[in-house]
Amino acid sequence: MVLAIKLDNVSTVYEGEKRPAIRDITLSIREGEIVYVVGPNAAGKTTLLETINGLLPVFRGSVRVLGLDVRKHGRKVRCQIGYVPQDFMVNSNEPYRTIDVVLMGRCGKVGVLRRLSKVDKEKAIEAMKLLGIEDLANRPIGKLSGGQQQKAMIARALAKDPKILLLDEPFSNLDPESRERLSELISRLNKERNVTVVVVTHDVQQINNSCSRIVVMNNGRIIADGKLEDIVEAAEKILPINFWRSL
Amino acid sequence: MIWLNYTIFQRVIIGCIFTGLLTGLLGVFVVKMRLTAIGYSIAHSAFAGAALGLALLADPLMTALLFSIATALLIGPAADKAKLPIDTITSIAFSLNMALAFIFLTLAPTVGLSSEVASVLWGSIVAITNRDLFFLVVLTSIVIALVYLFWKEIFTIMFDRRMAEADGINTKPFIYFTILMVGVVIAFSLRLVGGILVYALLFNPASSALQFSHDMRKIIVLSPILGVISCISGFFLSLVFNVPIGSSIVLISTIMFAISVIISPKKRREVRT
Numbered sequence: 001m002v003l004a005i006k007l008d009n010v011s012t013v014y015e016g017e018k019r020p021a022i023r024d025i026t027l028s029i030r031e032g033e034i035v036y037v038v039g040p041n042a043a044g045k046t047t048l049l050e051t052i053n054g055l056l057p058v059f060r061g062s063v064r065v066l067g068l069d070v071r072k073h074g075r076k077v078r079c080q081i082g083y084v085p086q087d088f089m090v091n092s093n094e095p096y097r098t099i100d101v102v103l104m105g106r107c108g109k110v111g112v113l114r115r116l117s118k119v120d121k122e123k124a125i126e127a128m129k130l131l132g133i134e135d136l137a138n139r140p141i142g143k144l145s146g147g148q149q150q151k152a153m154i155a156r157a158l159a160k161d162p163k164i165l166l167l168d169e170p171f172s173n174l175d176p177e178s179r180e181r182l183s184e185l186i187s188r189l190n191k192e193r194n195v196t197v198v199v200v201t202h203d204v205q206q207i208n209n210s211c212s213r214i215v216v217m218n219n220g221r222i223i224a225d226g227k228l229e230d231i232v233e234a235a236e237k238i239l240p241i242n243f244w245r246s247l
Numbered sequence: 248m249i250w251l252n253y254t255i256f257q258r259v260i261i262g263c264i265f266t267g268l269l270t271g272l273l274g275v276f277v278v279k280m281r282l283t284a285i286g287y288s289i290a291h292s293a294f295a296g297a298a299l300g301l302a303l304l305a306d307p308l309m310t311a312l313l314f315s316i317a318t319a320l321l322i323g324p325a326a327d328k329a330k331l332p333i334d335t336i337t338s339i340a341f342s343l344n345m346a347l348a349f350i351f352l353t354l355a356p357t358v359g360l361s362s363e364v365a366s367v368l369w370g371s372i373v374a375i376t377n378r379d380l381f382f383l384v385v386l387t388s389i390v391i392a393l394v395y396l397f398w399k400e401i402f403t404i405m406f407d408r409r410m411a412e413a414d415g416i417n418t419k420p421f422i423y424f425t426i427l428m429v430g431v432v433i434a435f436s437l438r439l440v441g442g443i444l445v446y447a448l449l450f451n452p453a454s455s456a457l458q459f460s461h462d463m464r465k466i467i468v469l470s471p472i473l474g475v476i477s478c479i480s481g482f483f484l485s486l487v488f489n490v491p492i493g494s495s496i497v498l499i500s501t502i503m504f505a506i507s508v509i510i511s512p513k514k515r516r517e518v519r520t
Binding site for chain 1: 399403407410465
């Protein structure tokens with residue numbers, strides 16, 4: 001099977017910091033896998049996602065996504081990645097309609113000097129339908145609730161028709177029913193479109209049967225990587241045993 | 248009340264229209280891309296440049312343009328690499344530029360505030376030349392054409408620069424180009440509004456327009472219209488009360504902002520049953 005993501009001995013350091021936020025990370029994710037990344041606060045989970053899509057430059061090591069070196073082909077890679085950041089909240093006065101924000105996901109893929117077409121708009125509406133927010137298309141995004149904004153950002157990532165989805169705490173602002181729907185949607189996209197998914201979450205309840213692997217991080221390092229039954233022993237050292245029993 | 252001959256009157260009205268259009272349009276990008284501190288800094292560097300022009304008996308417009316472009320070219324990359332908050336850098340640049348401007352003004356061969364010095368400080372109706380108008384028209388055409396061509400990228404960057412990067416858009420050229428355009432537009436608006444107040448024309452119409460709509464497309468049309476209204480009304484106010492045109496324009500645009508905050512339809516609570 002082809003590798004979608006390959007990190008080789010990667011360390012990332014934030015500007016002005018001496019201590020790497022993630023260090024010596026070696027990780028391979030195959031095409032079509034669903035990988036959940038868990039760990040306590042400041043474990044380096046968000047840094048890992050932003051290193052994969054090249055928003056944060058690597059200090060050491062190499063990152064290859066879809067066979068391309070992210071350092072050299074960052075923008076090309078990002079056009080294929082749907083990224084949902086953690087707790088992205090919009091000011092209530094932002095002068096953007098929800099449909100405009102979802103459509104933005106298509107901009108990089110369409111390319112410079114080309115206008116967004118009817119097909120792009122259809123993709124955006126389709127993505128909104130998947131999240132059940134098509135009725136909110138013409139509402140100002142700043143006036144939506146936190147959960148609705150979260151869904152709009154997920155729709156933006158899906159509108160891109162991504163080969164890889166990087167989701168940072170995507171369940172955080174959602175009600176239980178929406179969490180369940182999103183969890184099912186991730187599984188469906190993975191099965192029907194062979195989308196590779198990396199999900200950072202604290203909400204282990206959402207880790208369902210479709211999950212291929214769980215990566216456990218602590219202090220910027222991967223301390224366990226595998227199927228649930230393989231990693232529990234290592235993971236219990238950093239996360240309370242109840243955390244894992246709830247799975 | 249000042250009476251102007253028809254040619255000067257015509258020239259000032261055209262100057263007001265294009266200055267208002269340009270600053271109103273660019274102002275939206277400056278405010279939404281959070282470049283207000285940078286715009287403020289460039290405005291004062293243009294002022295220092297114009298003062299240098301007076302001291303050297305050179306064309307103040309050209310020296311203002313050089314200073315603005317130099318600042319714009321330096322400040323864009325510096326802002327990206329800065330370890331300090333942008334406000335700190337801007338404050339340092341502001342005080343440096345004001346200090347330079349006043350040093351250059353004292354070095355100007357004419358003693359005291361001659362009409363040319365006053366025009367650089369406060370703006371002047373008669374200072375606008377046909378050449379300035381030509382540059383303003385060309386610049387407006389270029390900016391409108393570029394906005395049309397790159398609208399989807401600009402629109403996306405204004406929403407959130409980091410997310411635009413995550414979507415595969417190269418944001419740096421757009422940000423740097425906006426900063427550069429701000430520098431050029433400020434230099435050309437200097438004659439009308441004056442170096443001390445020119446930045447207000449970048450922020451006030453855009454901030455007022457933002458009070459009126461939740462749709463960026465409407466704001467991008469409304470802000471230049473408010474810019475033109477501010478400039479033309481300010482011009483008539485300065486004629487009637489014989490006060491500097493720059494101050495009148497800023498006064499009008501500030502009143503406009505205050506009114507827009509009060510009557511903003513975005514703050515209304517409408518309950519549909």
